[in-house]
Amino acid sequence: MDNVYSLLAFxxxxxxxxxxxxxxxxxxNLVHSVLWLIVMFIGxxxxxxxxxxxxxxxxxxxVYAGAVCIMLVFGVMLVQRPNMEHSNPINWRFKLAAPLVGGLFIVIGLLTAKSQLVVSGQEVPAQTVQALAPILLNDFVIPFExxxxxxxxxxxxxxxxxxEVKANGNGS
Amino acid sequence: MVDFALTHAWLVPLLPALAFVIIVFLTRPWPKLSGAVSIAAMFSSFVLASSVAYGVFTNPGFIERPLIYSLRWFGMEGFTVDVGVMLDPTSAMMLFMVSMVATLIQIYSTGYMHGDPQYSVFFSYLSLFAASMLGLVISSNLLQMFILWELVGLCSFLLIGFYTFKISAREAAKKAFITTRIGDFGMLLGLLFLQIIFGTLDLAGLAERVPHYEQYGISLGLLTLIAILVFIGPIGKSGQFPLHVWLPDAMEGPTPVSALIHAATMVVAGVYLVGRTLFLFSEVPGAAEVIAFIGAFTAIFAATIAITQREIKRILAYSTVSQLGYMMLALGVGSLSAGMFHLWTHAFFKALMFLGAGSVLHALHDKADVWEMGGLIKKMPITGWTFVIGGLAIAGIPPFAGFWSKDEILVVTLEYARQGHALGYLLFFLASFTALLTAFYMWRMIFLTFFGKEKPENHPHESPLSMTFPLLVLAALAAVGGLIGTPWANVWGKWIHFGHPHHGEPNYGLMFFSVALAVAGIGLAYRLYYQDEEKKLAKQLAERYQPLYKLSYHKYYIDELYQWFTRQVVDASAAVFYWFDIHVVDNIVNGLAGATKLSGQGLRYFHTGRIQTYALVFFLALLVITVVLAFGSPTLAGSMGGVHS
Amino acid sequence: MGTALNPSYFMVLSAALFAIGLYGALSRKNAIAVLISIEIMLTAVNINLVAINKFLTPEAFIGQIFAIFVITVAAAEVGLGLAIIIAIYRNRHTVDLDDFNWMKW
Known part of the structure; x- marks a missing residue:
């Protein structure tokens, strides 16, 4: 039964x-985009x-839903004109980009279907933080730093x- | 000491090489010290070489089985090159002879080059020269030998052009280098053939394999070609016709250098190489005939030129060419023993005569024309009388050294003729006639230089002891050096031979014949240039046979012929190639550059500067490649380096 | 297959998310929108990493570690990217990527 719930959740x-x-x-609207991005990150x-x-x-x-998205909103507000409608237009490439990404998705999907993954069957330990910390601070200490x-x-x-740009802007 | 010398024979060339390095890097500012270093190294090398020679000549085992030790230089699959030392009676004899003559010449040079601003440099070159030659002599491998052979050529270039302020010296150095390079190229081709076919360049290995050449899938014709290619090297180096032209011009170097080049080192390198590879030439009668014939022809050719030359060193130079022809003739008819014997005696009397000539030039302040000399023997007794001994030796008067070796060559040539070889008697005739001419032109020079009336404008004086001492030593050797090879007790032939030792009965008739030739030559010279004080008869003869005289005096116009050839053929083809280079090659290159530039001009418009377009193209390409790698044909995927999943 | 979760599901999800992100990155004019799309693509990668970590090597935790590093780098990237966009905006008064074409021939 657990499986069904997790599948449903997925x-x-x-x-x-x-x-x-x-x-x-x-x-x-770019601001709406950012808000939906938060939803996606939470998902x-x-x-x-x-x-x-x-x-x-x-x-x-x-990091994402909190910091990055807030930063993005600030960025939007710093650079965007007051009118937020049509602040995020689409360029001519979408006609090409749409079939491209469709093809990419199909290819990856097919490859995934073809590949044979060896599932280990073991469970992830419940205490992930305790398990992560020694790895991060021992084996991966240099990448960490x-x-x-x-x-x-x-x-x-x-x-x-x-x-610097601001200083230049003032100067000119 | 002897054992040490035998196992450390590589020290013999190494010591002078070390002296070269020391002089170049350390002692160059102090000429006296440089000279001392050089002579000390050379003398130690001589002592060591003598021990080696003693060790070899007391052990008859070395005749059949040479002492060889080598080091792997480099190797790869199916191809290895060793550098090493090969000691047998031949190389031991050469080692001894070269180191001794080089030592004497260096001692002589301290007097001759006294006060020269380039004194140190001169000694460094001499050391390097001796080192290369000694290294060549003990080489166990033809590639090693070739490298040192080239080094000898380089040293001769440096020394012939030693007086860099003289244009003629620079030209002569270039001529020597280029002419010998022509020969070296042929030789290199020959060596490459040998390596490819027989898979080794070790002398011992080749000596084993060459007689079974049929097992290596080559015909006699190809082997003959290889042998002749190899022989082209010695043609250049040993001044054989038609590459002899550099040798007389090499006189532009200081006289000790001429002595070293002509007596002990460079020119005998070619003879030595032929002697070393005689196993190859004895397999192919065609190539051996070529050698014999070129040798005999060179001998008579150079002798006829020497008759009319006026410069003392030039006469000696042509005499060297002629004597080298003799050595080649002996090797060509298959007698290592006779060829090497003449090389040995020639080294002494020719070094003696060159050093004597140097002494004369030194006394007369580089006045070289023999017609302007005369009566020098009164003022320069040591130089004069030692020179006379040299003259007797080269003319072939017993018991001086030259007689025995020349007689040996005549004997083997006659035997060769009697074995029914087509040109045998012609060779014998050429050799005998050359003997007559040799005696004549040598004594012409001696009578003109040392006897007759003294010229009042000359103020000769005897040279210092450092110069006369080598003369005395060499004169002694020129007098008795041949006694080890007399037909009655031929020690020489017992030790140095190829195949089976030569057991000729003393041929008294031939001996008498060769002495008669020598005496006739000397007598003719005596009649024309000593008795006849005004030399009227000689001048009359020159008048009467003027075309012949001119032909000989201008060395058969060989130089002019080569110059004409260079002008007409080489320069013309150079012009053609120049045109080709400028108009075709350059245009192709420029065209390629232009096409690249043009296509770049066109392609840059694809650089829109819009990053998203780049990304779009990037991912499109990614998609295509992924599809090809994942779903395309295995061969294509494989060729693109992908792993089929 | 049954109802049990399978790594392929997550991979397909990740692929779909990546494709959507790529579409956004290629088709939006606004530089900030492109930045957002790139974040989506990075997130898609993270899903993949964590899913593989769970199903294939649960003990090693390498996937999760990588995900953490990706998040770190992504945060740095957003910060810098925004700074650059703001700097350009101050100079040029535009965030339209098609106007950012000074790096051509």
């Missing part, structure tokens, strides 16, 4: 994710929970980019 989550994702890429977090990855799910909600440096650099760089 179908619901998948519908939620794909539906909101389609809305994100088709809506004309993905649910999928992660379904996959016994509670820590990743938490990070997903915190590099990621930290990357974030610092990205933050500094973003600040620098925005600030």
């Amino acid at each position: 179908v619901l989550l998948a519908g939620m994710i794909l539906g909101s994702a389609l809305l994100v890429v088709t809506l004309r 993905v977090a649910g999928t992660f929970l379904l996959l016994n990855a509670d820590f990743v799910a938490a990070v997903q909600v915190l 590099v990621a930290a440096i990357l974030l610092t650099v990205a933050l500094t760089g973003a600040l620098l980019l925005v600030k």
